[in-house]
Amino acid sequence: MKDYWLFFYQHWPKVGIGWGVMGLVLIGVLYPLGLISHTTAIAFAITCAYPLHQFEEYVYPGGFMKDLTRNFLGIKDLDAIMDTRAIFLVNIPLIWLVLPTMSVWTFFNPDVLSALALFSLIAGLAHVVSSIKGRRLYNPGLFISCLLNIPLGIIGLILFENIHPMFWSMALFWLLFVGWGIYLGARYKATKDPHYDRQAWELGVIYIVVLLHYALLSNLS
Numbered sequence: 001m002k003d004y005w006l007f008f009y010q011h012w013p014k015v016g017i018g019w020g021v022m023g024l025v026l027i028g029v030l031y032p033l034g035l036i037s038h039t040t041a042i043a044f045a046i047t048c049a050y051p052l053h054q055f056e057e058y059v060y061p062g063g064f065m066k067d068l069t070r071n072f073l074g075i076k077d078l079d080a081i082m083d084t085r086a087i088f089l090v091n092i093p094l095i096w097l098v099l100p101t102m103s104v105w106t107f108f109n110p111d112v113l114s115a116l117a118l119f120s121l122i123a124g125l126a127h128v129v130s131s132i133k134g135r136r137l138y139n140p141g142l143f144i145s146c147l148l149n150i151p152l153g154i155i156g157l158i159l160f161e162n163i164h165p166m167f168w169s170m171a172l173f174w175l176l177f178v179g180w181g182i183y184l185g186a187r188y189k190a191t192k193d194p195h196y197d198r199q200a201w202e203l204g205v206i207y208i209v210v211l212l213h214y215a216l217l218s219n220l221s
Contacts, residue, residue, distance in 0.1 A: 009088060013051075013058035016096070020051030039110040040103070042156045046120045047099040049148040053123070054091060057141040064140035071134040073185035078194060081184050086199035090177075093207070102166070115166035117156025122174050124149030165217035173210045180206060 008015065023044060031041040057064035065080040065087065073081060082090070099119070105112045124145035131139050180202060188194050 009084075012088070012092060012096075013054045016051030017055040017059075018051075020048045020055075023048030037110070039113050039159055040106050042152060042159060043103040043106040043113050043116050045148075046116045046152045046156060047095075047103045049120070049144065049152060050095050050099060050123070053141055053144040053149060054095065056144050058087075061140055067139050068130070068181075069185075071136065071139070072130050073182075073188075075185060075188055078188065081181075081188060081194055082199060083194070083196040086196070086203060089200055089203050109164065111160055111162045111164040112166060113156050114160040114163050115170040117153045117160065118167055118170050119153075119174075120149045120156065121153025124153060126178075166214060168217060169210050169214035172213050173206070176206045176209065 027036070027041050027044050027048065030036045036044075056062075065082060069075050069078055069081040075081065080087075099116065102112050102116050106116075127139055127142040127145040128150075131137065131142055184194070184199070
């Protein structure tokens with residue numbers, strides 16, 4: 001079991017493209033047959049598109065973290081502002097657990113699509129902003145962002161009828177996450193230490209704050 005876990009820990013971006021492609025194919029079969037709604041189809045498409053996004057970032061052509069560190073944050077003497085553990089803790093809980101759960105949720109509450117669409121749109125636009133800032137035509141993740149993430153996000157925002165409380169929690173997540181990434185860059189420039197040992201619990205704090213925010217909004221709605 002330990003060997004399987006180690007393999008997954010090291011190769012999850014390669015594994016993910018499998019369920020991403022199969023999910024998109026399944027949607028392409030079920031939706032024309034009328035077995036799933038517009039909302040559910042877009043929700044699952046957003047979720048299944050993201051492993052393809054991760055594959056582009058970390059496998060082929062790969063190099064996303066180095067590009068982020070050197071070209072976006074402007075740190076030339078470091079290859080990765082986040083270590084392997086932090087990258088894993090960003091991607092697996094969010095993309096492999098939260099997004100699929102939210103997609104299933106749309107069967108019962110279509111308004112959850114609003115949060116999924118916001119996530120997809122911001123995730124895609126982040127790569128566009130990175131390219132503009134770095135004055136480059138390409139960065140790892142930009143192709144799938146333009147092909148799938150941004151269009152699906154826009155379609156999702158058009159389709160949903162009411163804003164779900166998760167929409168605002170997703171907006172808060174992106175605000176905190178982007179702010180944290182900028183903080184990591186600023187901290188390294190000030191200390192010349194990426195403080196990899198702190199990143200897991202710092203990310204955990206972000207997750208906890210977002211969960212508490214959603215719990216509060218749910219009680220108020």
